[in-house]
Structure formats: C-alpha cells, structure tokens
Amino acid sequence: MTMDISGKTFDPRDNHGDLLIAQGKLTLDSEQNAAAEARDRRWRVQTMDMIGRAGYPAGLPESFRITLGGGGEVLIGVGRMYVDGLLAENHGLTAAQGGTVGFDAAHAELRSSTAVPFDQQPYLPGTAPPDPAAGDHLVYLDVWRREVNHLKDPSLVEPALGVDTAGRSQTVWQVRSLPVADGVTCATPDDEIADWAGLIAPSSIRLSSFLVPVSDPDNPCEIPPGQQLRTTENRTYRVETHGLAADGRALLKWSRVNASVATRVVSIDSATRITVAQVARDDVHRFVPGDWIELIDDRLEFAGQPGLMRMVATADPATNVLTFDGAIPAGTFPVDADGVPTPDLNLRIIRWDQGGVVRASGGAVLADLTDAAGPGVFPAPPPGEFVELEAGIAVGIGFAPGPQRVRVGDHWIFRARAATGTIDMLADAPPHGTHHHYARLAVLEGGAGGFAEPVEDCRDPIDPDEVCCCTFVIQPGEDIQQAIDGLPLAGGCICLKPGEHVLPRTLVLARSDVTLHGEARGVTLRAPPNEPALQLAGTLADPVSRIRIHTLAFVGEGAEGANNRLLGMDGVEDVTVSDCDFSALQVGIGTAIRISNANDVTVANCRISRALAGVVADENSGDIVVGDCVMALANARGQPALIGIGMADATGPITVRDCTIRGALAGVVVNDDPSAPPASLATNSRVTGCVIELADLPPGNAPPSLVFGIDMAPEYATVSGNAVTYGSAPRVGIRIAGAHSVASGNHCRYQSRPPGLSAVGIVLGATNPDGAAAARTDDVTVGGNTVEGPQSGIFGIAAAHCRIAGNRIDGGELGNTTLGIFLNGCDDMDVAGNTILGAAAAIGAVEGDRCRLRDNRIEGGGFGIVALRMEAPAITGNSLRDCGQGGVLIAATTERSLIDRNRVIRCGSAADQGLGIAAFLVLGEATITGNEVMDTGEGRNGSSSSATAIGILGDLILEALVQGNLVTYGGGQTRDAANEDRAMRLRGLLEASVNFGDRRLVLGFPVKILGNSFIGTGQTALVELLEQRLTDNLVIRFERVTFSDNYCLHFSPPPDDRRATVSLRGHRGVIVGNHIKSLAGQYFPVNLNGVTSTYLGNVAEAPPIQGATVPMPVANFNLDT
Structure with missing residues (x-):
C-alpha cells in the first residue's frame, strides 16, 4: 500500500490469527495491518471453500447479469458477485444518474434497482461498450484490491482536525469484453479462447x-x-x-x-x-x-x-x-x-x-x-x-x-x-500486488444488426438450497431415467456432467424431493423428436413436490412447434426451475414450459428462444412466479411467436417480474379466454418491471388474444413499471379488466408510422366480442403511466369509480396521438392531473354519469375536452393550450354540467369557427364559472387564425349560470374588429306561454350572467343572447335574463343603429351594475331587443335601445363612461 507504513509482515505460512494486545506492549501499524490481512484471507479462503471461485447469490439473480437494453445497450445488473473470495458489488445507478433507489430493509441501507450501462461503470467510466460489428464477445468481470488514502478519497480527511485518517482497502470491479471467435461459449475451455488464458494469468x-x-x-x-x-x-x-x-x-x-x-x-x-x-x-x-x-x-x-x-x-x-x-x-x-x-x-x-x-x-x-x-x-x-x-x-x-x-x-x-x-530478503518473490481476479459473465453474439438475444449467461448461482452431495453423477450418454428411477424414497440429487445428453425418450419424474442440475454451464438435454425433454408427472391428489431443476439447457428437435412443451409439469407443487435455457435445434419449438394442475412453481433466471410460447400455466394452477427471464421467441426465420407468458383457468395468482419478452405477438396474458369477456381467478396477480417488445402482427385480422402486450383479467391485479413497445395495429399495450387493480408507472410506446389509429396504450375495462360493454370494471387506478407515439392513450370502457391520474400521453416525434383519454359508458370516474400533448381529441367522455375531468394539462392537437351524452359531467381546473379545433365541448348532457376554473388558451385556431368553451343541448343547468378563456381562434405567434371566434358558446341550454369568467385576448387585440366574433353567445332551450283570457302565463328557465369580464371583438355584438320563435307560444330562448356586475370592453367598428356591445333576448331581464365600453365611442351598450328589463347602476356610453326599462329616466340611475 502506497502509505507511510513501517513494513509488510503478513505471511500465511505463519498461521497467525487475530492480534492479541498486552498491557504495556508496543503495537505497530504493521502488526495491525497483518492482522487485517489474516482476517481477510480467512474469509476469502472460507468463501472459496464453500462456493468455489466465482458465483452470485441465487436470491439476487440480476447480480452482474449482462442484458441488452433499448437500442442494444449493454447493461450490468445490480447485485453481488464473489470472485476468488472477493466481494464485488454493483450498487446500480444513483438517483442523480436516473436510477430508482429504495430502502433495503434487510441490510438497512439504500439500494438502487437500476442496471448500470457498460459505459457508466464506477471504476471504468466512459469505456467504449463492445462493438457487435466486431463479432462475438466474451464479457468478463475483473476484480482487485487497491489501497485508498486521502489523496484518492478526500473524505478521509477529518474535518475537525484537518488531517488525514487511516487508509482503506477498496475492492474495485470492472466489466470488460474480449472479442472471440464464432462458436465460443461459456463452456469453452480457457486455453481454447484466443488471448483469454494469457489475460487471466497472473504476473510471472x-x-x-x-x-x-x-x-x-x-x-x-x-x-x-x-x-x-x-x-x-x-x-x-x-x-x-x-x-x-x-x-x-x-x-x-x-x-x-x-x-x-x-x-x-x-x-x-x-x-x-x-x-x-x-x-x-x-x-x-x-x-x-x-x-x-x-x-x-x-x-x-x-x-x-x-x-x-x-x-x-x-x-x-x-x-x-x-x-x-x-x-x-x-x-x-x-x-x-x-x-x-x-x-x-x-x-x-x-x-x-x-x-x-x-x-x-x-x-x-x-x-x-x-x-x-x-x-x-x-x-x-x-x-x-x-x-x-x-x-x-x-x-x-x-x-x-x-x-x-x-x-x-x-x-x-x-x-x-x-x-x-x-x-527483508525476498527470494524470487511474486508481486505483493496488484492481483486481479476474473470471472466470465456472458457471451454476446455479435452481428451487423447488433447483439443477438438471449444473451448466453456464464455466471453460476450460489444457492444454499441446492447444495447437495449428488446421489448420481451422469456423464453424457449415460441413462438419466435410470438414475431418476434409482433414487431412494427420500429423494436425492442428480448431477449432469457438461456435454450433450441426447434423450431417447422423454424423462419422467414422478417422485418428490429431487434435484436435477448441471454441474456447470454447458449441460444440454436434447429432447426426442417432437417430444418433451422432461415431464414432471403427479396428480392433484398426490402432487410431485419439492423439485429443483437448474443450470440445464433444454433443446427441442423436430417439426416446428410440434412438441407442445420442452419441460412439462402436471400435478406438482413447490417446484423451482432456475438458470436454465430453452431453445430449438432447428427452426422453433412449441411451448418451452407448460404448467398444469400446479401450485407454487417458480421459473427464475431462465432464457427462452425460438418458441411459439414461453411459459404457459393452465388447468387449476396458481402461485406461479416467473422472474428475471429473457425470452427472444421469434424462430430462426424471424417469424413471431404467439405469446410470452400466459395463464388461463387459474386458481391462484401469477407473478411476473423483471422479465424481457421479445418477438411474440402477445406479451403476458392472464385471462381465461381473451376472445371472450375477461375473466380469471388469479386474484392478486402481478406483472412488474418487465420489458416487452411485441412483434408486428401478421397480415389480416389478428385474433383478440394476440392484441395485448399485457392483458390482466383478475381482480386486485398490479401492473407496474413495465415497458411495452409495439409497431403495428390493432394493438393494446396494457389491458386491465379486474376490479380493485392498479396500473402504474408503465411505458407503452407505439414506434411506427403512420399513426396507429387502432392502437391504444392502456385499456381499462372491456367489451364483449359483439362490441357491447362487458361487466363493470370497478375501483381501478391507472396512474403515473406514459403512453408515447402516434396512438390513442388510455381508454376506459364500462368502468366505474376508477381513477386515471398523473399519466403522460405524448405522440412524440412520430406524430400526434389520436385520442388521449377516452371514456365510454363509464360512471363516477376521476380523470385528474394527466398531461396530454398533441392529441386529436385530448379527453373524451361518452355515455356515462358524474365523471370528473379535472386538473389536466392539454397542449396542442385538435379538441381539448369533449363530453357527449353525459349525466352531470364536471370539467374543472384544466389547462388547455393550442387546441386547434376547440377547447372544452359538452353536448347532450343532463342534470348540472359544470365547467369551472379552466384555462383555455389559444384554442380553435385551426377551425373555421374557433371555440373556447361550448355547450350544446344541455337538459339541465350549464354552470360555466371561473374560467379563463384567452386568445380564442388565434394560433401561437399568429401561426393561424379562425374566420370567427367565440369564447363561450351555448346553444339549446335549459338553464345557465355564467359567472366569474375572463374572456379576453392577451398581448393586445389581434382580431379584426369586422369579424363576427363573440366573447359569449348563448341561446336557451324553450320558453312556452299560455293565454288565460286577460292573463298570460310564461314558462321557461333563466340565464344568470354574473361578474364576468368580456373583452374582444364582434362586428355587431360582443355578448349576445339569441332566440328563435317557433310559434306564437313557443320560443327557443331563455325566459329570464340576469346580466349583472360584468365588465365589457368592445373592440368594435364604428357605431350604427343596428349594433350594441351586449345584445339580450328573453322575456324579462335584470341588468344591474355592469361596466360596458366600446373603443369606437358612442356605440350602443345594450340592445334589449324588446326585453322589458330593470336597468340600474350600469356604467355605459348611452342608454339601451329597443326595449322598455325601469326605473326611468335611465340617466338618473346609471352613469355615462
């Protein structure tokens, strides 16, 4: 160590242990360092004696696992690896580096779960990753110790004293790669790999x-x-x-x-x-x-x-x-x-x-x-x-x-x-340091198109549960079935030596307490043509249990898809299959692993390739776990597989975590029959942390079962942290149809052009095959997800009491989103806090009741928010900008329709008539309050402009309250005063009158226009109420009109007798406390159009026209501007 030490005295041949301190005796730094070296050697030797020269904890299967990320990026998994007794630990990316960090309760420390890219290693930063164009690469781990003092780690200076403290011994690890010839595998001997033996050999x-x-x-x-x-x-x-x-x-x-x-x-x-x-x-x-x-x-x-x-x-x-x-x-x-x-x-x-x-x-x-x-x-x-x-x-x-x-x-x-x-006399002494220690991690198969998947994993797990003294050790060519049959009643362990074990017939394991494993990498079980390699055979009444299978490579042979399983399980419980490979000798196999009538089955850290299906569980199975598996399922001709992981007719949950699935038409499906209404008894199932890259659909109509990246039918399901990518339609990234479920933190990306008009990121609920709504999906949360690419974002179908919150929907570089969030037949939904960019229609709701569309951010695209045939919709607190076709639109609604506290900016510029807020055929009260409607009909920076623009429009409204709104234009008036624009235009639904001799009864509904600010243009009016007479007794209009406490600033053309800033229609009116001003001067403030009204306390340039008012004279009770 490059520190001021008195000497190096440790010699393992002395067999010294720890340091014993005696009173009055001198203790030197060299003695304490020697004691530390003795303790270190003791732990290293014990570790190697117990686990061998290299291995990773089986409970941490991602430890230094080499995987390929998006774009072929080489990633290094988080976890621990022991190499010649040295502990190398990859702590993952920090939060500052974009990693996901959580508290590890077992170790009482913070721990990242995010793999480290090859070029961001802590002890080899900026190194170039292996180049697939250079061919195959052996990826390996290099571990060594170095001494650290305050010059390498300034934190070793004690701030209170200002001096450096004791040095440290640090374990350094690096993941490197070595180009190798075609055909090199994890099992290739060291001396058969060019440059490898020399690289790992110690200094001579x-x-x-x-x-x-x-x-x-x-x-x-x-x-x-x-x-x-x-x-x-x-x-x-x-x-x-x-x-x-x-x-x-x-x-x-x-x-x-x-x-x-x-x-x-x-x-x-x-x-x-x-x-x-x-x-x-x-x-x-x-x-x-x-x-x-x-x-x-x-x-x-x-x-x-x-x-x-x-x-x-x-x-x-x-x-x-x-x-x-x-x-x-x-x-x-x-x-x-x-x-x-x-x-x-x-x-x-x-x-x-x-x-x-x-x-x-x-x-x-x-x-x-x-x-x-x-x-x-x-x-x-x-x-x-x-x-x-x-x-x-x-x-x-x-x-x-x-x-x-x-x-x-x-x-x-x-x-x-x-x-x-x-x-100290040294005699031909090897170096005291630095000593490097090596372990193979993976073999990457390179090529012009990038590295191929799955990656061949060279690591060996350390699993205390798997430690056994093998009952039988089988060499290639020996009879494995005979060994299985020869195990004692208590069970046993069968160890297969490396090489190819060609099976003349399917191995049948019909007894419990058996471990079947490979001695090391490179053990292959070659299945009989068109048959499984291994079948676990029990019954529901007498299941085969406590089976462990690991470190084996299963290879299928025969016609493509002919064998419906390479590994079959029927009537089993407590089975673990880990660190195994499943592939085809020729083009492709059927199902890699099929599980039936099973309980408590774990498939972990396995690699599956060239299979029509990866893992399928059915027929009364439950408590299935599939974790840390990599599936590259397309066959040798590049044709897609059917499904990655499927579960049907379940009796218990399935957990799918941290898996990668590529090359299949469907990713993970937990649904008894995807072509029927969703149903599953796999309650509490989970799909988390998976990467699913779906293959393109074949020409023609795809069956419904192949549409989904993830399809979850059971109740209380969790779909979280997954990345689903697809590039053809029809597609659904994630469907979640079970009550009380959660879909959170997922990323659904459509990555093709043109826009996927029938692609949807997330679907909540479902329809029957005939298109009719299925049973209600209740109490589901869809939150914190990202939907990217030219597709629709989130659909809610026949759902109730659900939350769609905090999601981001963005068409991205490939084009605009079709529909952002769309609800069909949904009741009591809460759509809140979402961000929707560039959608043809950002939020749409059709045929439901009491849905709340609130606090969403909408930018760009066509329509902002549309609600049709809804009962009591509430549209509140949303921010809408640059929606080219219009801002907020409701139509054919009943009860109280609330449009409150929304900001509607620069909407409607791409339409012939630009609309900020619009309501049509409201069979109840339209409550339009507290909104800010600005620059309606104007595009950003004058990029486009509608022919006419109306800030607030209502037509065929039974009853209305318009209060506290601001309708204006920012940055100065930009609209032509000759346009027939309106800050507000309203028309009621119906007024009816009945004559009773000398008395006339008028029946209708009111409009209350209170406390608004209306600023804008309009050739003949700024604010306008309309009417249409049908008969002498029937008129389409509001009966009672209240227009009070409003501020109107009219950018008008020159005045004439036909024009007024405010044009009112109705049976009776109350016009009190308004400020009405036209910049043209002497422009009539109010046209009553025959409405008998109370006109009091207003500030205006002239008296109203075409109507009788009280009290009179007008000038005595109102002010001139």
Whole structure:
C-alpha cells in the first residue's frame, strides 16, 4: 500500500490469527495491518471453500447479469458477485444518474434497482461498450484490491482536525469484453479462447532483494565496519513496475518510503508548472529539485496505465508551486478553464527515489536518470544480474517458468532496519500486488444488426438450497431415467456432467424431493423428436413436490412447434426451475414450459428462444412466479411467436417480474379466454418491471388474444413499471379488466408510422366480442403511466369509480396521438392531473354519469375536452393550450354540467369557427364559472387564425349560470374588429306561454350572467343572447335574463343603429351594475331587443335601445363612461 507504513509482515505460512494486545506492549501499524490481512484471507479462503471461485447469490439473480437494453445497450445488473473470495458489488445507478433507489430493509441501507450501462461503470467510466460489428464477445468481470488514502478519497480527511485518517482497502470491479471467435461459449475451455488464458494469468515476474558489499564509510562510528546495510535510517522500500521497455524488459521505479511522499494537484498552471496541496510536510517528506515525480489520476490507475514521469526543476514550499522541464501533453489530464483538474479523478503526484546513473551489476548502464528529458524509470537488469538501489540494497528480476507476464503496478515491499543492518530478503518473490481476479459473465453474439438475444449467461448461482452431495453423477450418454428411477424414497440429487445428453425418450419424474442440475454451464438435454425433454408427472391428489431443476439447457428437435412443451409439469407443487435455457435445434419449438394442475412453481433466471410460447400455466394452477427471464421467441426465420407468458383457468395468482419478452405477438396474458369477456381467478396477480417488445402482427385480422402486450383479467391485479413497445395495429399495450387493480408507472410506446389509429396504450375495462360493454370494471387506478407515439392513450370502457391520474400521453416525434383519454359508458370516474400533448381529441367522455375531468394539462392537437351524452359531467381546473379545433365541448348532457376554473388558451385556431368553451343541448343547468378563456381562434405567434371566434358558446341550454369568467385576448387585440366574433353567445332551450283570457302565463328557465369580464371583438355584438320563435307560444330562448356586475370592453367598428356591445333576448331581464365600453365611442351598450328589463347602476356610453326599462329616466340611475 502506497502509505507511510513501517513494513509488510503478513505471511500465511505463519498461521497467525487475530492480534492479541498486552498491557504495556508496543503495537505497530504493521502488526495491525497483518492482522487485517489474516482476517481477510480467512474469509476469502472460507468463501472459496464453500462456493468455489466465482458465483452470485441465487436470491439476487440480476447480480452482474449482462442484458441488452433499448437500442442494444449493454447493461450490468445490480447485485453481488464473489470472485476468488472477493466481494464485488454493483450498487446500480444513483438517483442523480436516473436510477430508482429504495430502502433495503434487510441490510438497512439504500439500494438502487437500476442496471448500470457498460459505459457508466464506477471504476471504468466512459469505456467504449463492445462493438457487435466486431463479432462475438466474451464479457468478463475483473476484480482487485487497491489501497485508498486521502489523496484518492478526500473524505478521509477529518474535518475537525484537518488531517488525514487511516487508509482503506477498496475492492474495485470492472466489466470488460474480449472479442472471440464464432462458436465460443461459456463452456469453452480457457486455453481454447484466443488471448483469454494469457489475460487471466497472473504476473510471472519475480523479485529478489539482498545486500551487496560496499566500501566502508569514513566514520566507522556511524555504521560498523563490515555491515552491508549502509544507512542509519529505518526504511520501507517499494519497488514497482512502470510498464515495459521497447525490448520487452520490465521498467522499474522505487521508493524508500513506500511511495508515501505524495500530494494532490490543485491546478495545472501551464504545461510545465503545477500547484499542489503541499510541497513539504517536513525536511524528509518533501519535493526538491531533481526528484522524479509521477503524475497519475484514477482514470489511468483504473485503466492499468502508468502515470507521467517528470523531474522536478523547482519546488517552492511558500507557494506550493512545482515546475519541471518536460511539458504535460495537452489533454492528458482533464481540467476546467482555470486548469483545475476534475475532482472525481483525484489527480496527484508521487515521489520516486531512483536517480543518477543506474547500472547493472555487470557494469552496463541501464538508464541515466540525471537527464530531465529521460523516461524517469529504468529497465530491469539482465538475468543473473542485479541493480543496487542505494546503501548496499540490491534487487534482481526473474520470471517463473512459462510465458513472461508483467502488469503495470506489480510491486514488492520490504523493510530495511538500521539497528540490525538487515533487510527483508525476498527470494524470487511474486508481486505483493496488484492481483486481479476474473470471472466470465456472458457471451454476446455479435452481428451487423447488433447483439443477438438471449444473451448466453456464464455466471453460476450460489444457492444454499441446492447444495447437495449428488446421489448420481451422469456423464453424457449415460441413462438419466435410470438414475431418476434409482433414487431412494427420500429423494436425492442428480448431477449432469457438461456435454450433450441426447434423450431417447422423454424423462419422467414422478417422485418428490429431487434435484436435477448441471454441474456447470454447458449441460444440454436434447429432447426426442417432437417430444418433451422432461415431464414432471403427479396428480392433484398426490402432487410431485419439492423439485429443483437448474443450470440445464433444454433443446427441442423436430417439426416446428410440434412438441407442445420442452419441460412439462402436471400435478406438482413447490417446484423451482432456475438458470436454465430453452431453445430449438432447428427452426422453433412449441411451448418451452407448460404448467398444469400446479401450485407454487417458480421459473427464475431462465432464457427462452425460438418458441411459439414461453411459459404457459393452465388447468387449476396458481402461485406461479416467473422472474428475471429473457425470452427472444421469434424462430430462426424471424417469424413471431404467439405469446410470452400466459395463464388461463387459474386458481391462484401469477407473478411476473423483471422479465424481457421479445418477438411474440402477445406479451403476458392472464385471462381465461381473451376472445371472450375477461375473466380469471388469479386474484392478486402481478406483472412488474418487465420489458416487452411485441412483434408486428401478421397480415389480416389478428385474433383478440394476440392484441395485448399485457392483458390482466383478475381482480386486485398490479401492473407496474413495465415497458411495452409495439409497431403495428390493432394493438393494446396494457389491458386491465379486474376490479380493485392498479396500473402504474408503465411505458407503452407505439414506434411506427403512420399513426396507429387502432392502437391504444392502456385499456381499462372491456367489451364483449359483439362490441357491447362487458361487466363493470370497478375501483381501478391507472396512474403515473406514459403512453408515447402516434396512438390513442388510455381508454376506459364500462368502468366505474376508477381513477386515471398523473399519466403522460405524448405522440412524440412520430406524430400526434389520436385520442388521449377516452371514456365510454363509464360512471363516477376521476380523470385528474394527466398531461396530454398533441392529441386529436385530448379527453373524451361518452355515455356515462358524474365523471370528473379535472386538473389536466392539454397542449396542442385538435379538441381539448369533449363530453357527449353525459349525466352531470364536471370539467374543472384544466389547462388547455393550442387546441386547434376547440377547447372544452359538452353536448347532450343532463342534470348540472359544470365547467369551472379552466384555462383555455389559444384554442380553435385551426377551425373555421374557433371555440373556447361550448355547450350544446344541455337538459339541465350549464354552470360555466371561473374560467379563463384567452386568445380564442388565434394560433401561437399568429401561426393561424379562425374566420370567427367565440369564447363561450351555448346553444339549446335549459338553464345557465355564467359567472366569474375572463374572456379576453392577451398581448393586445389581434382580431379584426369586422369579424363576427363573440366573447359569449348563448341561446336557451324553450320558453312556452299560455293565454288565460286577460292573463298570460310564461314558462321557461333563466340565464344568470354574473361578474364576468368580456373583452374582444364582434362586428355587431360582443355578448349576445339569441332566440328563435317557433310559434306564437313557443320560443327557443331563455325566459329570464340576469346580466349583472360584468365588465365589457368592445373592440368594435364604428357605431350604427343596428349594433350594441351586449345584445339580450328573453322575456324579462335584470341588468344591474355592469361596466360596458366600446373603443369606437358612442356605440350602443345594450340592445334589449324588446326585453322589458330593470336597468340600474350600469356604467355605459348611452342608454339601451329597443326595449322598455325601469326605473326611468335611465340617466338618473346609471352613469355615462
């Protein structure tokens, strides 16, 4: 370790254990470090004895698992891996990096669940991922230990004291790749893979240290005559390799203080000048002119590269500035504009003590280190010779038999003790460090189209439940069925040796308590033609139970799809199938795993390819778990499979988690019959964290069962955190039809052009095959999902008491969404807080009652919110911008229809008549209150403009309350005053009158227009009530009109007798407290059109026209502007 230690004393041959402390006894740092090394060795040895050289916990199947993300990105799974007893742990992406972080209760710590991209590794940042165009790659894990002090981790400085504390030992891991030839698999021996054996082999360099005679000193009182160690100081020497010379010899450097004279670089002031944290700690631990220093950062260290050697020209302790002659090449170390190095890379300098003219013992000059332009290091002496470091201390270099291998950073540490005149004598000692440890992770099959799936997994799980002394060990060609039949009644374990086991007939396992596993990767079970490889055969009354199957590769043979299963289970419980592969020898197989009459079955960390179906459970099965599986199901001709995971006729739940399914027409279906009304008894089923990329539908009409990415029919279901991608229609990303269910955090992406007019991201509820609504779907939450691409967003069909909240629906780069959120026949729905961008119709609701459409953000597209044939709809608090066809529209509604507190901005610009808020045929009260309607009919930045524009429009309205609205134009008036625009236009539904001789009874409904601000244009009116007389006794209009406390500002043309800012119609009117003004001047404020009205307290330019008013005269009770 490059720290100021007194020495390295640990030797495993001493069999020392922990440190025992006695009172009054001296305890050295070297003793404590040796005790720490002893404890570390004990745990490493025990780990290897128990689990072998490499493995991952079976309970963490994602640990360093290599997978392919979107776009073929190589990902490294979160978890732990043990390599030669060293624990490598991938903590995943942090929240700041976009990872999902949660609390791990078992370990009482925060833990990420997000895999790390290949180029974002913590100890190999920015490294280029393997290139599929270069062919196949072996992906492997490299683990080693390094020492860390305050220069590599500034947090080791105690803030209260301002000094650095003890160093640390850190486990470093890197995932790397090696291009390999076609045909290399996880089972290929090391020596059959080009460059692999040499890569993983340890360094073969060896070092010997000894003392050599030197002339006696002038003063024999300092050093006794004849003593070979010619120094009065106790020192800890470090000799380290710096790479290779051009002739292949190892380059060396050394330090008399274990390379502990080091400091952090504060700034690179120029190519030959740096400022450091500390030039001199004392008279010994300092930098002086003539010293050789190494500039190095974490980036070079992690890449296994040496630092940059430079000779110090000047060193100023007052300013902490160092200069040197040789320039630092531009770009060698990343710095900002002020020359400050990237903090996370920990740029530092280390003093090395070699110098002068270095000669081999044979007299040859190895290097002249007085030359500031030289390399600063020296080559190893020739075999059989040595080089004297100083004070009689010499080292010689040799190699172990076999190829000569040297790694940058190979080093040795030994002590020199003046009191005894001795040093630690090393004899052909292997390096004390750095020792790298390797484990294969995966083989990636490359090609022009990217890496193929599934990825061949080379990892071996560590599962305590699977540890057994095998009852039988079967070599390829031996009879596996005989071994199964020969197990004792208590069960047993059958271990299959690597190789291909060709099965003459289907293996039948009809007994409990059996483990069947491969010894390692590369065990293949080749099924008989058109038949299963293995059948677990029990009954409901007497199930086969406690079966464990793992680390096997099942291969099917025969006609495409002929065998309906490679692994079959019937009448089983408590079965686990893990770390297995299922594939076809030729084009494709039928079903990989079929489960019937089963309970408590787990399929984990398996890989399935070239199958019509991945995992299918049916006939009274429940408590099924499929987790961490990868399915690339298209056959060898690229034709799609039918389904990834399916469950029908269930008696219990299924859990599907963290699976990847590609190449199938349908992803996960939990539904007894997808062509019928949804039904399933798989209550509490879950589909979470899956990636599903559906294949394109074949030409013609696809059967209903193949439409869905995820289809969940049971009650209390959870569909969460999945990514579903598809590119053909008809398609439904997710359907959830069971009551009390949740669909949250999913991403449904349609990725093709033209728009998928019959593609829908999420469907809540269902219809019968004849199109009629199925049974109600009740109490479902669809929240926090993203629907992307040119498709419809979320449909609610025959649902009630459900929540559609916090979702994002965006057509994205490929085009606009068709329908954002659409409800058909739904009651008491809450559609809240959604974001909908670019939809032809953002929110639509048809034929339901008491639905709440609230607090949604809608931008772009066609219509904003449309409610048709609804009972008591409530449209509140929404924000609508740039909806080209119109803002809020309701029609054929009953009871109280509420349109409240919405912001409707720049809507209707693409229509001939631009509408902000519109209501048609309301058989109840239309309550339009507190809305802001701005720039109706105008596009963003004047991009488009409708011929006419109406802020609030109502027609055939039984009764209306219009209160507290703001209808205006922002940024100045942009509409032509000659347009027949209106801030508001209303017409009632019916007024009827009956004559009783001298008395006339008038029946009708009121309109109350209260406290609004109307600002805008209109050639003949700004605010207008209309009527249409049908007969002498029937009129389409409001009977009673209240127009009070409104503010009207009319951008009008010049006045004439036919025009008024406010034009009212009705039987009787109350016009009180209004401010009415026209910018044209002398424009009539109100046209009563024969309505007898109370006209009081108004501020207007002139009296009303065409109607009788009370009180009179008008001027006495109203004000002129």
